[in-house]
Amino acid sequence: MRRVVLQISPLQLEVLVLAAGLVELMTRIEGHSELVLHMKKERLVKIELSPLSFRDFENVLVGKRIEDIPRLVTRICGLCPSAHQVASCKAIETAIGLDVRDEAKILRQVMLMAEAVRSHSFNFFFMTLPDLVAMTSQLKSKDILEVSQVRPGIMKMARELLWCSEKILDSVGGRAVHPISSIIGGISKPLGREGQEEALRALKNAASFSRLTIALVDQLIKAVGDRYEIFDVKESLQYLTSFDLKGGRGFYGGPLKVFDPKKGSGTELKPAEIVEGGGLSVEGAVDGQVVTGPIARHMTAMDRYRPGPSRKQEYNLLMINKLKVEEIAYSIFKSIELLENWDFSRTPTGIDVVNRKGMGSAAVEAPRGTLIHHYDFDNGRVRTARIVTPTEINRACIGDCVNQVASRCLDLGFLMDDVLDKAKAALRLFDPCVSCVTHTRIMHI
Amino acid sequence: MNRLRMGLVQLNGCTGCLSRVISCILTEDILRVADISYCPVVKDTPPDSLDLTFVEGAVSIRAEEEYLKKIRTTSKTLVAVGTCSIFGGIMSLSRNMNVKAIAEAAIPDYYLTGCPPSKSQIDDFLFKAITGEIYVQPQKNVCSECPFKPEELSFPLTIRKFYPESPLKRCLLETQTLCLGPVTRAGCDAMCISFNMPCEGCNGPPEGNFNSALANFFSILNLNDEMGLCDELFFRFHRCNLRS
Numbered sequence: 001m002r003r004v005v006l007q008i009s010p011l012q013l014e015v016l017v018l019a020a021g022l023v024e025l026m027t028r029i030e031g032h033s034e035l036v037l038h039m040k041k042e043r044l045v046k047i048e049l050s051p052l053s054f055r056d057f058e059n060v061l062v063g064k065r066i067e068d069i070p071r072l073v074t075r076i077c078g079l080c081p082s083a084h085q086v087a088s089c090k091a092i093e094t095a096i097g098l099d100v101r102d103e104a105k106i107l108r109q110v111m112l113m114a115e116a117v118r119s120h121s122f123n124f125f126f127m128t129l130p131d132l133v134a135m136t137s138q139l140k141s142k143d144i145l146e147v148s149q150v151r152p153g154i155m156k157m158a159r160e161l162l163w164c165s166e167k168i169l170d171s172v173g174g175r176a177v178h179p180i181s182s183i184i185g186g187i188s189k190p191l192g193r194e195g196q197e198e199a200l201r202a203l204k205n206a207a208s209f210s211r212l213t214i215a216l217v218d219q220l221i222k223a224v225g226d227r228y229e230i231f232d233v234k235e236s237l238q239y240l241t242s243f244d245l246k247g248g249r250g251f252y253g254g255p256l257k258v259f260d261p262k263k264g265s266g267t268e269l270k271p272a273e274i275v276e277g278g279g280l281s282v283e284g285a286v287d288g289q290v291v292t293g294p295i296a297r298h299m300t301a302m303d304r305y306r307p308g309p310s311r312k313q314e315y316n317l318l319m320i321n322k323l324k325v326e327e328i329a330y331s332i333f334k335s336i337e338l339l340e341n342w343d344f345s346r347t348p349t350g351i352d353v354v355n356r357k358g359m360g361s362a363a364v365e366a367p368r369g370t371l372i373h374h375y376d377f378d379n380g381r382v383r384t385a386r387i388v389t390p391t392e393i394n395r396a397c398i399g400d401c402v403n404q405v406a407s408r409c410l411d412l413g414f415l416m417d418d419v420l421d422k423a424k425a426a427l428r429l430f431d432p433c434v435s436c437v438t439h440t441r442i443m444h445i
Numbered sequence: 446m447n448r449l450r451m452g453l454v455q456l457n458g459c460t461g462c463l464s465r466v467i468s469c470i471l472t473e474d475i476l477r478v479a480d481i482s483y484c485p486v487v488k489d490t491p492p493d494s495l496d497l498t499f500v501e502g503a504v505s506i507r508a509e510e511e512y513l514k515k516i517r518t519t520s521k522t523l524v525a526v527g528t529c530s531i532f533g534g535i536m537s538l539s540r541n542m543n544v545k546a547i548a549e550a551a552i553p554d555y556y557l558t559g560c561p562p563s564k565s566q567i568d569d570f571l572f573k574a575i576t577g578e579i580y581v582q583p584q585k586n587v588c589s590e591c592p593f594k595p596e597e598l599s600f601p602l603t604i605r606k607f608y609p610e611s612p613l614k615r616c617l618l619e620t621q622t623l624c625l626g627p628v629t630r631a632g633c634d635a636m637c638i639s640f641n642m643p644c645e646g647c648n649g650p651p652e653g654n655f656n657s658a659l660a661n662f663f664s665i666l667n668l669n670d671e672m673g674l675c676d677e678l679f680f681r682f683h684r685c686n687l688r689s
Contacts, residue, residue, distance in 0.1 A: 027485045030460050053457045053505050056539040067608055071645060075535045078461020078561070122464060126487040143488040145481060159471045166468060166564075174640035177461035177561045181640050188641040189612065349611060349641075435459045 026424065028127040028142075030079060031434025035424060037406065044406050047399055047423065051434045061385040066092055066353055066377050067184060069385075073373070074178040076387070077436045079119045082111040082173055083366030084387075085182045087373040090253065091271075092184050095360025095375060096353065104186040106342050109252040110199075111173050111182065112364060113331035116251070117206075118165035118176070119367035120294070120324040123431040124213075125158035128321055131425040136223040157209050157216070161328060164206035168335070171195040185351035191344035203336045210329035217322050224318065230408055230422060231317040233401045237261075237289055239296035240269075240370050240393060242363055249301040249330070253364040258290060259300040266300070271361040274393075275374040275386050291397040292369030292390050293430070294323040317401060320429040355380045366390055368431055389436040398430045449479035449575060452495040454516055455486065456509045457536055457544065458502025462527035462561040466499050469567045478575055495520040497574055500553065503529040503536055503544045510550045517551035524570070525553040528560040528647045555580055560647035563633050584652040587626035587644050591635040595619055601667040612641050628662050 026035050026049070036048040057076055064072060073088045074081035086108045093100060130142035139146050148155040166176035172191060173179030181188045191199070221228065239259040244250040256274075257266035361374035369390030376384045391398075405426040409419040451470070453463050463486060470481060483492040498520035504510050517523055528534040530547045537544045547553060557570055566583075573580045595616040605621040617624035617638070625646035626638065637644055650658065 027489045028487060030486065032455060032485070053509060054542065055457065055536060056541050059541060060535065060538045065607065071642075072535065075459055075461075075560070078459035078464055081459075081461065118464075126467075141488070141490060143481075143490075145476075145488075155471065155476070159468075162468045162471070174642075175561075175636055176564075177465050180637050180642050183608075183642070189639075350608070352610065354606075 026427070028130070028424075028428055029432065029434065030077075030123075030436075033434045035420075035427065037420070037423065044403060044410060047402050047406065049398075049427070049432065049434075051437060055435060058385045058387060061382050064382050066356065066375070066380055066382060069375070069382065070183055071180075073387075077433055078177050079122060079433065080115055080366045080368065080371070080436070081178045082108075082115045082169065082182070083364055083371050084373070085179055086112060086252070087362055087364045087366075087371050088375070089182050089184050090362035090364065091360050091373040091375050092353070092358075092377075093360075094362050095358030095377070096356050097358075098185060098351065100186050103190075103342060103344055103346060105252055106338050107172055107187050107191060107344065108182055110335050110338055111169060111179060112251040112366075113335050114165045114168035114172070116331045116367045117161060117210075117328050118169065119431075120328050121158060121161040121165065123367075123428075124321060124324050124328075125154070125161075127428045127431070128425070129154070131428065132217075132220050132224070132318065132321060135227055136220055151216075153212075154216070157213050160206055160209040161213070164202045164209075164332075167202040168199045171199050183350035184353050186349050188350060190346060193345060196339055196344055200336060200339050203332050203339070207329075207332050207336070210325070210332050213325045214322070214329060217325050221318060221322065228316060228318060230412075231405055231426060232408075233315055233317060233404050235261075235315050237291050237295070237397065239300050240290050240292040241296040241300055242365055242370060243301065247301065249297050249334075249365065251331075251365045253362065253370075256363050256370065257300070259296070261299065271363040271372045272374065274372055274388055275361050289397040289400055290393060292393045293367075294327050294369075295320060296369060297327065297365065298323045317405065317426050317429050353380065361386075368433055368436075369393060389433065391430075391432045391434075391437050394430060394432070398427065398432060401430070402426045450482040450494065450496045451479055451484075452482060452492060452498035452516065452520055453484035453486065454498055454500045454513075456500065456502035456513060456530065456547065457505040458527065458529050458534075460486065460501070462501040462530075463499070465561045465564070466501075466526060466567055469564060469571060475571060475575065492516060492519050497522045497524065499524045499526045499557075500530050500547055501526050503533045504547055504550050505536060505542050505544045513547055513550045522555070522574075523551065523553045524555045524557060526557045526562060528558070528649070531556050531558060532649055534560070556582060558582065558630055558648040559633055563636065565634070566632050582652075583631040585631045586651045587629045587631050587633065587635050587638070587648070590631045590633070591616070591626055591638050593617070593638070600665045602665055603667045603669070605669045608643065609641060613638065617643050628659050 026033050031051060032053060033049050033051045036050060037044060038046040061069065061072060069088050070085045073084040076084050126144050130147050133139060133147045133150060134142050137150055169176040169179060174181045242250040242253040242256045244254045256269050256271060258269055259266040357378045359376040361372060363370050363372045370393060371390055372388040374386040375382055402423050406419055406423040409422045453466060455463055481488065483490060483495055498516055500523060504513060525531045525547055533544050533546045536542060557566055570580050593613060593616045595618060598619060602618055603621050604623050607623055609617060609620060609622050622643055624643040626644040628650060629644050629646045630648040630651040632648055
């Protein structure tokens with residue numbers, strides 16, 4: 001075993017000594033974590049993403065009133081709070097057998113899509129774009145501020161897309177981060193004509209910027225040239241995603257399916273099945289690795305953003321950049337369509353759930369993929385809570401893909417710094433959310 | 446004029462406050478005079494002589510405490526952003542973790558309250574930091590910003606529920622619903638109340654002697670038996686550290 005200890009932690013928290021491993025503090029990723037590469041005779045054995053701190057959410061929720069749950073769970077993550085809020089409302093509504101009005105469902109869907117715009121913009125512009133630009137031009141440092149020096153105009157795109165999504169979330173959800181409006185039984189406040197018009201104005205302004213962003217990614221991926229192939233992955237993925245009733249992207253969550261591209265068909269799964277299997281039954285139930293998120297939604301949904309990447313390109317991690325920016329555009333155009341065709345002047349308000357008893361789970365599509373909440377409550381209070389986050393479902397796939405990229409770089413004789421650099425770039429493309437991983441201390445990816 | 450070197454630091458938090466601060470910093474006006482010099486979420490560079498550092502999240506492990514102390518020494522001004530860093534936040538409800546407000550490890554110079562702080566508060570703070578003015582937190586309580594003024598409050602106030610049944614037309618306390626607005630600091634434009642939800646107290650206590658304000662508030666309430674134990678009234682969303 002080779003003993004390599006690379007300490008490039010920008011925080012220099014403590015000297016992290018790990019025998020025969022490479023430890024690197026991950027930057028440009030959500031939350032605090034270290035990336036550990038275990039090496040054996042110059043070969044990569046295992047990659048580990050280890051969050052530094054632990055968030056004890058499922059235990060905090062025990063004993064809480066179910067009315068408080070939608071307000072509490074938003075705090076799991078500052079990039080996908082609406083997804084957690086909507087998922088918790090849906091799970092509790094399922095448990096008590098309540099079907100909410102269509103207006104509320106549409107408003108929740110608009111919130112989820114606005115959140116996809118916000119989260120994807122954040123991940124793309126701040127975290128993965130610098131890696132992509134660095135492959136095509138010389139950068140002093142890999143961050144958006146430096147990138148915007150090389151490519152003016154990028155800052156404006158980032159700003160407009162972020163601000164648009166925050167404006168929508170402010171008017172529909174009440175607050176861009178940790179929304180207020182989604183409550184058990186409905187939405188706490190009708191959007192009203194004024195709010196609807198304001199949201200539409202913001203969306204129409206952002207639409208042109210979303211097209212510019214797609215053009216930018218196309219241009220950059222072309223410029224990467226041969227190095228593109230470093231990020232190739234083998235074609236053995238299965239896709240977990242929920243659909244709407246027409247087979248399109250089901251942000252609000254309809255039937256949940258694992259789709260096998262080889263068979264060309266999907267198997268329907270109940271959210272509860274995934275919860276019971278500790279989140280991992282998906283892996284056991286199907287042959288191959290399961291991935292959820294923009295890749296899964298792109299590969300399986302009927303309402304693909306055309307033209308999309310070609311088939312060869314689909315099995316390359318850099319293509320996730322394109323899928324994310326396409327999803328930004330999709331979300332913006334779909335939100336415009338929904339807001340224009342629905343009347344939100346009536347009030348779908350919440351219901352009284354004091355002293356209720358029940359058990360239920362539900363799934364929604366968070367920006368990073370299928371998110372499942374499960375609650376068991378009695379006397380109006382939570383007995384057990386279980387949350388399965390997209391990063392948890394993607395864990396094995398992320399590990400495998402990052403491993404493939406790192407191994408290829410080692411084979412090509414890259415310097416260790418370069419190997420790490422590419423491994424980190426690959427990891428960032430999956431946008432793992434450390435705050436969301438509420439269950440485990442060490443995530444063996 | 447030297448450019449303002451800003452830092453953005455995350456401890457045990459959710460990236461909500463940081464992402465909100467970053468989106469406020471991205472204006473042309475601010476980027477003309479200031480840099481994001483250190484921010485692991487968006488940058489790879491290590492911390493080095495920072496002028497203004499925003500800290501999100503609570504302290505939950507020793508490494509975070511050491512890290513915060515190091516940031517305190519490299520940074521001229523330290524700003525605690527959000528409920529987690531100021532009071533410990535939602536993670537302080539955990540029975541398995543020892544979660545502390547950042548003031549227990551390093552004293553911040555400023556506090557930006559809220560979960561997360563409102564855009565107008567962050568913008569106001571950034572403007573004052575750049576122009577060299579002193580930022581002052583809102584001193585009053587949420588009632589001062591609330592669109593509903595109580596008309597017929599009679600004491601003791603009877604409280605029977607936590608959430609309103611229909612869209613609000615008047616003060617929540619008048620409808621026998623618990624609202625923490627009277628004992629919570631202003632600055633959010635009564636955001637939750639404008640969305641028909643009671644104030645959950647994320648901004649923490651207003652200026653002055655909080656213990657006596659809270660004692661006064663609860664002494665005038667006539668709580669329904671079903672409302673549960675005192676612990677559940679005070680600590681529904683976070684366990685407030687009264688020292689800050």
